[in-house]
Amino acid sequence: MKTKAIVPPKLADPCNQDVKIKAQKVILGFKKEVVEFIIRLRILRIVLRHFKNPLKVLKILKTLDSNRRKISGPGRVNKFIKINGRYFWNLYIPGSNSLAFDRFFEGEINRISPILKKTNRFSNIFIAFTKKCPLKCEHCFEWDVINKKEKLRLNDIQTIIKKFQLKGVAQVQITGGEPMLRVDDIVEMVQSSHNVTDFWVLTSGFNLTYANAQKLKLAGLTGVVISLDHFDPDRHNMFRGYKNSYQWVEEAVKNSIDSNLVTALSICVTKSFVSESNLMRYAELAKKLGVSFVQVLEPKSLGHYSGKNVQLPPDQEKILEEFFLKMNFDKRFRDFPIITYHGYYQRRVGCFGAGNRHLYIDTDGDIHPCPFCPAKAGNALEDSLDYSLPVLQSKGCQLYNDTNIR
Ligand code: SF4
Numbered sequence: 001m002k003t004k005a006i007v008p009p010k011l012a013d014p015c016n017q018d019v020k021i022k023a024q025k026v027i028l029g030f031k032k033e034v035v036e037f038i039i040r041l042r043i044l045r046i047v048l049r050h051f052k053n054p055l056k057v058l059k060i061l062k063t064l065d066s067n068r069r070k071i072s073g074p075g076r077v078n079k080f081i082k083i084n085g086r087y088f089w090n091l092y093i094p095g096s097n098s099l100a101f102d103r104f105f106e107g108e109i110n111r112i113s114p115i116l117k118k119t120n121r122f123s124n125i126f127i128a129f130t131k132k133c134p135l136k137c138e139h140c141f142e143w144d145v146i147n148k149k150e151k152l153r154l155n156d157i158q159t160i161i162k163k164f165q166l167k168g169v170a171q172v173q174i175t176g177g178e179p180m181l182r183v184d185d186i187v188e189m190v191q192s193s194h195n196v197t198d199f200w201v202l203t204s205g206f207n208l209t210y211a212n213a214q215k216l217k218l219a220g221l222t223g224v225v226i227s228l229d230h231f232d233p234d235r236h237n238m239f240r241g242y243k244n245s246y247q248w249v250e251e252a253v254k255n256s257i258d259s260n261l262v263t264a265l266s267i268c269v270t271k272s273f274v275s276e277s278n279l280m281r282y283a284e285l286a287k288k289l290g291v292s293f294v295q296v297l298e299p300k301s302l303g304h305y306s307g308k309n310v311q312l313p314p315d316q317e318k319i320l321e322e323f324f325l326k327m328n329f330d331k332r333f334r335d336f337p338i339i340t341y342h343g344y345y346q347r348r349v350g351c352f353g354a355g356n357r358h359l360y361i362d363t364d365g366d367i368h369p370c371p372f373c374p375a376k377a378g379n380a381l382e383d384s385l386d387y388s389l390p391v392l393q394s395k396g397c398q399l400y401n402d403t404n405i406r
Contacts, residue, residue: 022257022258022290023257023287023290024081024082024083024257024262024263024290024291024292025081025082025083026079026080026081026082026292026334026335027079027080027081027082027087028078028079028334028335032077032078032079032080035080035087035096036076036077036080038096039087039096042096042097042101042102043061043064043105044057044061046102046105046106046109047060047061047109050106050109050115050116050117051113051115056113059112059113060109060112060113063112064105064108064109064112067108070345070348070349071345071349072090072328072345073324073325073328073329073344074325074329075325075328075329077089078328078329078331078334079334079338081262081292081293081338083095083223083260083261083262083292084260085097086098086101088223088262088292089338090338090340091225091264091293091295091338091340092123092124092171092340093123094170094171094198094222095198095222095262098198099195099196100170100171100196100197100198100222101170103168103169103170103196103197104123104170104171106168107121107122107123107168107170107357121167121168121169121389122164122167122168122169122170122357122358122359123169123170123171123352123357123358124169124170124171124172124173124357124358125164125169125171125172125173125358125359125360125361126173126175126202126358126359126360126361126370126371127157127160127161127172127173127174127175127360127361128142128175128176128177128179128360128361128362128363129152129157129174129175129176129177129179129182129185129186129363130150130176130177130178130179130181130182130363131145131146131147131148131149131150131176131177131363132146132147132150132176132177132178132181132182133146133147133176133177133178133181133204134178134206134242135178135204135206135240135241135242135245136240136241136242136304137204137227137229137239137240137241137304138229138239138240138241138268138270138304138305139229139239139268139270139299139300139303139304139305139310140303140304141300141302141303141304141305141371141372141374142176142177142303142362142363143303143304143306144303145362145363146177147177150363151363151364151365152363152364152365152381154185154188154189156365156381157185157189158189158192158193159381160361160365160380160381161189161193161197162193163380163385164380164385165193165196165197167385167389169197170197170198171197171198171199171200171222172193172197172198172199172200173200173201173202173225174186174199174200174201174202175202175371176202176203176363177363178203178204178206178207179201179202179203180201180203180204180206180207180208180212181206181207183207183212183215183216186199186201186216186219186221187215187216187219188219190216190219190220190221191219191220194219194220194221194222195220198222198223199220199221199222200221200222200223200224200225200262201216201221201223201224201225202224202225202227202266203224203225203226203227203252204226204227204240204245204248204249205226205227205228205245205248205249205250205251205252205253206245206248206252208224208226208248208251208252208255208256209251209255210255210258210259212255213252213255213256213258213259213261214259216259216261217259217260217261221261222261222262223256223261223262223263223264224252224256224261224262224263224264225264225265225266225293225295226249226252226253226256226263226264226265226266226291227240227249227265227266227267227268228246228249228265228266228267228285228286229267229268229273230267230273230282231278231281231282231284231285233246233247234246236249239268249265250289253265253289253290253291257290257291262292262293263290263291263292263293264291264292264293264294264295264337264340265286265289265291265293265294265295265337266294266295266296266297267282267294267295267296267297268297268298268299269296269297269298269299269312269316269320270299270310271310271312271313271316274312274316274319274320275319276319276322276323279319279320279323280323282294283323283327283333283336283337283339286336286337287335287336287337291337292337292338293337293338293339293340294337294338294339294340295339295340295341296320296323296324296339296340296341296342296343297342298311298312298317298320298342298343299311299312300372302372302374317343317347320341320343320344321341321343321344323339323341324339324341324344327339350397351369351370351397353369353370353373353397354369354370354373354392354393354395354396354397355369355377355389355392355393356393356397358370359392360373361380362374364379365379365380365381365382366378366379366380367379367380367388367389367392368392369392369395369396369397370397373397375395377389377391377392377395378391378392
C-alpha cells in the first residue's frame with residue numbers, strides 16, 4: 001500500500017548560492033603523535049582490565065596492530081578528527097574517550113583471546129528506520145519496499161536496540177528509506193540509548209536543517225553520513241532522481257558541521273564514475289565541503305540495480321585501492337578527508353557482516369548479513385537473538401565467505 005506523497009522541506013538558499021562551510025578540526029603532526037600515544041594507553045588499560053600476564057598482553061596488542069594494518073592499510077594513522085573532546089580516525093570505530101570506544105576494543109580483544117565479560121559481540125548494526133523516501137536512487141537496495149506501509153513503531157525499534165546493546169554493540173547506523181523523515185523518533189531514541197553506544201544517521205541530506213541537526217546533536221547523536229554520488233550537481237541529482245538533492249547535501253553538510261556532528265560523505269562508485277581523475281575531483285570537493293570522512297561503496301546487483309551488471313571490473317577495483325591508500329597514507333593528502341573503502345579489506349580478510357562484527361535490520365525488523373546481502377535470519381523483534389545470530393553466522397557472507405580475522 002502506497003503512503004501519501006512526501007513533501008520536501010523548503011531550502012534555505014537558492015541553488016546557485018555558494019554555501020559557506022567550515023571544516024572539522026583535524027589533528028596532525030606532533031599533536032597527532034600525543035593523541036595517538038594517549039589512545040594507545042587507553043587500549044592498554046582495557047587489555048589490562050582483562051589480562052595480567054605481560055606476554056599475553058603483548059601478544060594481544062601486537063595482534064590488534066596487525067589486524068588494523070590488514071583492515072585499514074599498511075601505514076600508521078596519520079590524522080585524527082577532534083569533535084567534542086573525542087578523537088575519530090575510522091568511520092566504524094567509536095571516537096576515543098567514551099564507553100562506546102571501550103566496548104569496541106573489548107570486542108576486538110575478545111576475538112583474539114576470550115574475556116569473561118559476555119556482552120562484547122558487535123562493532124555496529126545498521127537499522128532501517130523507515131520505508132518512506134522522496135528519492136528514486138539508481139542504486140537503492142531497499143527499492144522493492146520503498147514507500148510501502150510501515151511496520152516498526154518507535155518502541156519496537158527501541159526494544160531491538162536494547163537487545164543489541166545487551167550484546168555489546170558499540171555503534172548503531174540509522175538508515176532507511178530516508179531516516180530524517182522520522183527525525184523526532186530518532187531524537188527520542190538516541191536520547192534514551194546513547195550512553196554506551198554511538199549513533200549515526202545515514203541520510204540523503206533531506207530534512208537535515210540546522211534546527212534538526214541541533215536537535216540530534218543535543219540528543220546525543222555522534223555523526224551523520226550524507227550520500228553524495230557525484231561531484232557534478234546535475235549528475236548527482238540524476239543519480240538520486242530528484243532535482244534538489246545536491247543542494248540538500250551542501251546544506252546538510254553545513255548544518256551537520258555547524259552542529260559539531262562528525263560529518264562524512266558516502267559515494268556509490270559506478271563503472272562510469274571510477275577513474276583516478278574523477279576520484280580526485282570528488283576528494284577535492286569533499287575537502288572543500290569540510291567533511292572528515294568519505295565512504296566509498298561499490299554497487300551491488302540488488303534492489304533498483306537488480307539484474308544489472310554493475311559490478312566493478314578488477315582494473316577499477318585497483319584504481320579504488322590505490323586511491324584509498326594514497327589519500328590515507330601519502331603525506332601530500334594529509335589535509336583531505338579520511339577514506340573508508342570496504343572493498344580493500346573484504347578482498348583481503350573477508351567480510352565483517354553476517355553477525356561477525358555487523359549486520360542489517362530491515363524495515364520489518366528482519367535480520368540480514370548486511371544492507372547489500374538480503375538473506376533473512378530471523379526477526380530482531382520477535383525472535384531471540386540467541387536463535388537468530390547462530391543462523392546468520394552459519395549462513396555467513398555470500399560474497400566474501402572466508403573471514404579470517406575473527
Ligand atoms: S537509496 Fe536511500 S535515499 Fe535513495 S531511494 Fe533508496 S532509500 Fe531513498
